[in-house]
Structure formats: C-alpha cells, structure tokens
Amino acid sequence: MIRLNAATVERLPRYFQILRALRARGREYVSSEHLARLLKVDPSLVRKDLAWMDSGLQKVGYHVASTLEKIEGVLGMHNTKEAFLVGAGSLGRALMGYRGFSEYGLKILAAFDIDEWKVGGTVGGIEVLPMSKFADLVRRLNVRIGIVTVPAEAAQAVADEMVTAGVVAIWNFAPVTLDVPDNVVVRNENLAAGFALLSYELERALNIRRSETASGDDGIEN
C-alpha cells in the first residue's frame, strides 16, 4: 500500500472530480499546469501529488483515464463497502436517496430509527428498520461502517451501540464530538460548521477588498 501524505489524500477526490469532467469532454491527456489551474494550486504540487501513480508522460502530461483508475484504486472506490445508517430524519433520508454514493463504493444496506412512525417506509430503495434490530443485523451481515444522522443528543448513544455491535468506522453527521475507542475510525461531517467557514471567508474577502480599494489597488491582475 502506497503511503501518501494526508494533504495529498484530501486532494484526491478533487483530482477525481476534475479528471472525470475532462474525460467526459473527451480529453486524453492533461498537463500539471492545466490541472493546477483548475484546482487552484501550484503545478509542482500537482506533479508531486501524482508522481507515485506513474501515469505522467514527459511532454504530453498525465493520461486522464489511467490517472482516474489509480485514484479510484487508492480510494477503494471499486470495491463496494456496505453501511448501515441510523436516523431516518430529513438528512438521513437525503443520504438514502442520493445516487452519487455508489460511484464512491458506498452501499447503504438499510436504515434504522427508534421512531415507530419512520420505521417501515423505504427511501431510494432502502428500508427503514426498527433500531432494535440494529446490533443483530450488524453482526449477521458483518457491517463495518455506520452512518450517524440522528440529532446531537442521541449521537453518542448511537455511536456506543454501533461500536458494541462491531462497527469500526463511523461517518458522523451529528454536531458532536463522539467518544469512541482508538481502534474506531470517525469522520465528522458538520454541515453547519462548513457554513460558518464560508461566511468567515466571505467576511474576510469583503474586508480585504475594502482595504485594497482604500489603498488604491486597481484590482488588475496578469
């Protein structure tokens, strides 16, 4: 297994996105400079990020198809990973209905909820089962990934249930920091936090623009 640095790995899905768009437009090769412009990073960084995959050709650039192939390989997008989702509220149902996950190798096998009203229905072909069946099904189907889309108050208890049942990776959408054993991988997805950062950037950008205008910067770039 190739050991890539964390920053590179975080960028891989962005390369993937861009390369897929290029492939859709029939592009066969792309230079580090072109990719760099699209990602808004330095061309050297692109070359460094992609050097390990050996799909670069002197003089012509990176072969789009095989670069995509390599990224899919390292991110494990080919082999399907089965997951259970807990919390069939609006966010949970949105994830259940989302078609784009299969491409990234995620298959949500079933959803669970304690609310009897939510149990029984089906969203995007995924059934909502009573939470009482969760642990048993995790064991029987050997599910290793859990998706948490319950309200903040319930998240820790759900995470505990997941860990007890044998889940080893948790994708957490609840705005709380989950306390889990070291051997369990957690990825937090805090949507509201993402918004806070957008509005911080906006505020900062407006401030910079203001001060540039004040100092007579003409805003022309080359």
Added chain:
Amino acid sequence: MIRLNAATVERLPRYFQILRALRARGREYVSSEHLARLLKVDPSLVRKDLAWMDSGLQKVGYHVASTLEKIEGVLGMHNTKEAFLVGAGSLGRALMGYRGFSEYGLKILAAFDIDEWKVGGTVGGIEVLPMSKFADLVRRLNVRIGIVTVPAEAAQAVADEMVTAGVVAIWNFAPVTLDVPDNVVVRNENLAAGFALLSYELERALNIRRSETASGDDGIEN
C-alpha cells in the same frame, strides 16, 4: 479584525462544539490540556489557537462562556446571513428542514427549482419558488449567499446565474468544481468525497493493525 491562520479557523467550529457541550454540563472553566484531549490535538496548539481571545486565566484555564462568545463573534454566528437555495431535491430539502443552521447565523429565505412539480411546496417553513424569479429576488432582497444543491450537470449554470444576479458567496454541494470570478467565495461540500476519505482511513487503520499484530505489538497503551 483579528487575522487567524487558516488551520486555526478550521478548528474553531470544533472548539465551539466542545465548549458548548461543556457549558451544557455546567462547566465554568476548562484547561488547554482537557480541551486538547477532547480535540485530539496538542495542548500547546490549543493555547496558541485560543491565546488571541484573552479568555484564559492562569491557574484555572479558559472561561467556557466567554470563549464561546469570542468564537461566535469571530465566526459571525450572531448576525444572521440570508441565503437562497437552488435545487429542491432531497439534499436541498434536507438542508431546508435542518434546524441547526440558525445557531450558526444562516437563514435560508427561499428555495428555487426549475422543476414545476417541486415549485409551490414548503419545507421547514421555506417556500420553493420557480427559478425564473431567482435573479430578481436576489437583487431586491440583496441576498449575497447562494446554496447549490442541484445535480452536477446543472451546477455550473446555476452558479453563473447566481454570480450574474449578485451573489458573492456560494456553498456548493454539487460534485463539480465551479468556475467563478475571483471575487466570489466558494466552499465545496462533497459528501461522497468525505466518505471516500473515511474508507481510506479505515483501510489504512486495518492495515496498520494487521502489521502491528504481525510484529507482536500487544496493543496495550497507557
């Protein structure tokens, strides 16, 4: 305006989350060491991250309430920011229904869709209007933030419309890299990418564990 480094800003929502939980439990002060343990970072880093806000007290730690106050201030969580959402599909509706945004200062004024079938309804008290009304309403209500929850194919066109109408910050949930003028702030939220990174981490963790077991590591920590 205080200038914080990018990495610190990215961590602020996590401090916020943790501090809020501590406050809820009635905790008045917290040390850098305690915070560090909860965030899984180094205590020095916590001290550096929080030093600018002047809420630390020698010998007792950081005052929970005023630290929260400062973070809310710098992230602009107090002043409400109005936004329009475009794309009332399942993800769009999930965001419309989400109660947690108001706390972070986000108010979605209205949603828009080209699909006549989606127009007219209301989710979480937010109306879905026809896309034809979008530009005019952006101008009249002086909306500066746009949320993109349309499918990938439509995202660039929607972003263009937003920019033309006067939107200066875009929160993009479509898995495409948007091409916008330099003066427009974009934050990309690629859910599927988040999953790819979780499964990469999981794979890596399993590999490490395997090799540790092979080399006789007993896994006991202190």
Added chain:
DNA sequence: TAGATTGTTAATCGATTAACAATC
C-alpha cells in the same frame, strides 16, 4: 507560598514552492 496553567519564544516537523536535470 507552592503549584498549576497560561502565553509565547524557539525548535521541529511537514507541506508547498522553486528550480532544474532527465526525457520523450
């Protein structure tokens, strides 16, 4: 006071950028 804890400076680490030789 003694001890605990911050704020900050210096040292280290890791990631990005610059430069350029290799090469197709």
Added chain:
DNA sequence: TAGATTGTTAATCGATTAACAATC
C-alpha cells in the same frame, strides 16, 4: 533536434510541538 513537460531535489514557508518564564 528543439521544446515541452515530468519527476525530484533543494529551498521556503507555515503550522505544530517543546520548553519555559510569567503569573495568579
């Protein structure tokens, strides 16, 4: 061949960690 572009080494930059004086 000449020119374009990669891969990689060295230089720079920025962020994290270590150490410790200030202090309540």
